Amino acid sequence: MSATIAASAVVLALAPLVATGAVATHRAPHLVAREQGVTPDCRTAGGVRTCVHPARAPMLPVLSAAAAELASALPPGVVAFREVDDSTLWTDPAPGRLVIALQGHDRSRWRDIAVQNIAPELTGVSTCRNERMGELYQSDRLPDSVAVAQGGAIWLARAAGADGRMISLADESVQVADRLDARPEDQVKSYLSWALPGIVECQGELTGLP
Structure with missing residues (x-):
């Protein structure tokens, strides 16, 4: 790991x-x-x-x-x-x-x-982490669904003035947050409007990111 x-x-x-x-x-x-x-x-x-x-x-x-x-x-x-x-x-x-x-x-x-x-x-981080717990300890890389849930949470925390580091320090999650940060807010909200229900259920995909 x-x-x-x-x-x-x-x-x-x-x-x-x-x-x-x-x-x-x-x-x-x-x-x-x-x-x-x-x-x-x-x-x-x-x-x-x-x-x-x-x-x-x-x-x-x-x-x-x-x-x-x-x-x-x-x-x-x-x-x-x-x-x-x-x-x-x-x-x-x-x-x-x-x-x-x-x-x-x-x-x-x-x-x-x-x-x-x-x-x-x-963004369903706790649910997703529990569902994919085995993979978290058996792989050198986060499952995409966990990275998206954590990255989305980091992005939300940053939007509210926090740094998000308490949520996750994993490179994959931070990269998701950085990618969302690089997009206009209305584009991120448009993405979340259809993607968030799946993200919360641990079905988030990196390919769907804006």
Whole structure:
């Protein structure tokens, strides 16, 4: 296995794509006990409703704007999420709802980490990685479907102001993202309008890239 693939596998293994817990800020609630009767602080922007625990209310404007930027990078009609919830609210992931762990301890990077947790869910990275896990460890090259899913997620993260490096460092995935970056935004959105449903199902193909 190449060093690049190995590095990517480590990064993916560590990246918290769908949150089951949270890293506390100094104001965060207890992370194990479920609080009863908590009224979340919510904001809607770009068609996406973003909710956080009241203790994290100062983070809401930034997180809401980031979610809206991700939604705006997708073509109309294929936006795969309508709600983003802070995991300390104890809501469950559902169709159209993403639950993420806010890394509030990292004051300089928590927004970028949140963006890079959301973006892979919009392109089916976790699903594709699980389906093709055997190939990831048996080949020197990523399966095309994984490269397209990861590359698309990197492109989305970049569109929302993050570097995407937490999603994947694999050459194949970065090349997909770079190729999309080199195209006009409307051309990429046109491509995603028909390709994204297949990409999410781990059926993305390099030959279909714009």
